Structure formats: C-alpha cells, structure tokens
Amino acid sequence: MRLILLGAPGSGKGTQAALLAEELAIPAISTGEMLRQAVAAGTPLGERIEKVMSSGDLVDDAILGEVVKTRLAREDAKGGFILDGYPRTLAQADQLAEILVGMEAEQDGVLYLQVPEPELVKRILGRQRADDKEDVIRQRLLVYRRQTQPLVDYYEQRGLLMPIDGDRPVDEVAAALLEALGRMVEA
Ligand code: AMP
Helix, strand or coil: CEEEEEECCCCCHHHHHHHHHHHHCCCEEEHHHHHHHHHHCCCHHHHHHHHHHHHCCCCCHHHHHHHHHHHHCCHHHCCCEEEECCCCCHHHHHHHHHHHHHCCCCCCEEEEEECCHHHHHHHHHCCCCCCCCHHHHHHHHHHHHHHHCHHHHHHHHCCCEEEEECCCCHHHHHHHHHHHHHHHHHC
C-alpha cells in the first residue's frame, strides 16, 4: 500500500505512521526525520535547512522532491510505504504524483488525522524538540493552515481522502486507521 498521512504538527502522524508501518510491514518515511538527519550531518545544505526548520517554515519544495524521489527509489519502498509529513504543499502533491508516475505506481489513499488546534498546541508543548518552542509552534501551525490544509480539498477531489478523528487515545486512533484501510481495500 502506498499511503500518505496528512495532519497538522502534533496530530500524531509520526506515532501512527510507526504503528501502521509495523502492522503493514512497509516503511514509514518521515521527511522531518530525514531533514533532521541532514542537519545533523552538518553539511552546508544542512545548515541552510536548519535555519528554515528552526523558524517553523517549510523547506524548499525542490529539496523535498529530491529527498523523496531518492528515498522512494530504495528497495524497501517497492512494496509500499507510508509518507509522514510529505506532501505539505500543493506543489509537493503534484511533485509526488509525478514521482509516482515515474515509478509506474499509484497512491492508494490519504489518511487525514483531525485534531483541534488547542489540543495540537498542548501536545507539541509536551515534546522537547528544538523547533517546538511556543512562537515556533504558532508559526508552524500558521504555515500548516496556509500551505498544507489546502491538500485536504486536493485529495478529497481525487477521491483519496480518509478523515480520521485523531483526538483520542493512540490505540483508538490506530484502530480507526486500520478500519479505514480495511474499508478502502474492500471498496
Ligand atoms: P516534522 O517532523 O514533519 O514536523 O517536520 C519538521 C520540520 O521539517 C517542518 O517544520 C519543516 O520545516 C520541515 N519539513 C518536514 N517535511 C517537510 C516538507 N514535506 N516540506 C517542507 N518542509 C518540511
């Protein structure tokens, strides 16, 4: 299965991607994690990326295109994958569609985790990451609303969107995701 996990920062994408990956035996691919690794490597590109990430803004679409294309070409992604944190802009959604055409593959569905904003802020404040300070969180949520939220309509129009209530305990959300996938496979 080739899946996308869509949702705001703090919606539980990372946690649920990991659980689903184990359940379905396919890799969870987190672009945030890959970018953090690039930053840790300390290359000049990593330094540029670090500036953008620590301000709560989005890294350049072209960089993401390269990162994702290279990652999806790896052997372990041949049997499917779960994308966590990508696409995040309409340009990236088009980019992904193109990458998949190049791989002669199709996306099966988009799992959309819905969580109210006050709960998002509470959850993110509970984490201890460099880009999780309160002003940066506000910026990340603003960027999400402006640049990523339009993907909800984009995928809805393409008949791929599966909305899930993400405002409940981890195991309940995980069960709801599997249920939605079960319905998708039957349809
Ligand atoms: P995440 O771990 O998914 O919350 O991502 C952390 C940060 O990495 C984001 O706030 C962005 O700065 C950057 N990032 C991750 N994925 C993307 C993406 N698809 N497009 C642009 N920037 C991204």
